[in-house]
Amino acid sequence: MTEVTTTAVWRPVDTGDTTIAVAERDALGTTARVAVWPPENLDRTLHVVDGVLMALDRQASRFRQDSEISRLHRKDGGTYMLSDGLAEAVNVALAAARWTRGLTDPTVGDALISLGYDRDFAALDPEARGPVAAATPAPGWRTVLLEGPVLRLPPGVRLDLGATAKGLGSDRAVRAAMSANQQGGGVLVSLGGDIAVDGQPPRDGWPILVADEPDPGGSARTQEVRLATGAVATSSIACRQWRRAGREMHHIVDPRTGLPADAPWRTVSVAAATCADANAASTAAVVAGDHAEDWLAQARVPARLVSRDGEVRYLGGWPASDGEPLVISSPGHVYGGASGPRAVR
């Protein structure tokens, strides 16, 4: 049973606080949510966030045949002059790979397709019986060369920017919103749970629920934290699952094997200076498996890990109790020393 809509419409969300305005809509195969204060900034903010989301989809979605990245893939290798936006997205993905020492890797595109993740997730057959191609390690991010807007892509390499794209989208959106609002007030943007904030936060920070599932209900594994600056993102193997030839699959691929990461952690949340950093770090921690805690300690980011049996672990200053602030002290890595994305769409 499906419901078909032809436009993405923002829906107002009543959180119970009248001092802010909140709205959400479907975007990028998940949900985008925007919160602003003062409330009168909402319309202008939604307008610019729409622009950011549309541009990111056109640039980097491998599920859109008309996206820029899909056109690259159809040419199967070569040297390309990218748009400013896609160049930034690829640059961020490569920087994340460098920072995570290859735990995230944008060259896992072919591996994901081999595992059956070859279309928008909601369109996947969750019980497909087709054979699974033999897993092979990703070609490796070092095979991709980006010099300014010029990309050299080896034949047979398909990019998947999933480890950083939503974070980049949230970073771009809050920056564009603050610019549109002439740096007045504050804004929060969440793309599928990858959340960035900018501007003046509410007193004590934006209240954010950390959870294993999108609708956690009364789950004991939830926590409320406060975010005043930076970003928080979550990666999980508990969702985006499907079966292929009788095998359980999920979407976080270990570049070293080309297979879904065999992680002891079902969910990892990370707070960082930017959402792309948080997005990359949470994905890297899932891929790192038993070494996740070591990697997160080296990265010096606050993190919350939930094991497969429900044990919760707090690292790097992530608060252990409800209502506490997330304190982010490490600088961002994936924007090359800058504090965030360029104001591009």
Place this chain on the structure above:
Amino acid sequence: MNNDRDSRDDRITHAGSAEPTVGDWAPLPEHPAARTDRPSGSDGEKYRRARRRSRLAAGALMMGSGAAAVTLAYQLLPPATPPGGPVSSTGGVGTTTVTNTGTGPRVTHTVATTSASGVTTYTTTQVVNGKTVVTHVRHASTSTYHDD
């Protein structure tokens, strides 16, 4: 332009985006308000300024990609600080203190959730009469379909 020429012969191919690439960038005209703040120079001064800009541009091109230069310049920008935002001092992980200036509103209810997020839609895109038509299809929720 033929975007489908063989791209393995070291020629640079445009991916076909409708967006302007860096190579298409052109300097924006100066804002009139900015001009009024500046004493109007003589024609000679204007000429010398234009010559200097021209030499700088040529130098940048000789150094390599103009876009690379733009990227480097952008990376040198200091981190932005929200105006009137919280003041923080860093003393290592777990030792940063955040002092809120307290001018934001008081928000007591959860605003957003960071989690493995639920799949809501998939999107198909068609070009009809030269216009891109995006269709979102929402699946009814099932116990299997989830998304991160």
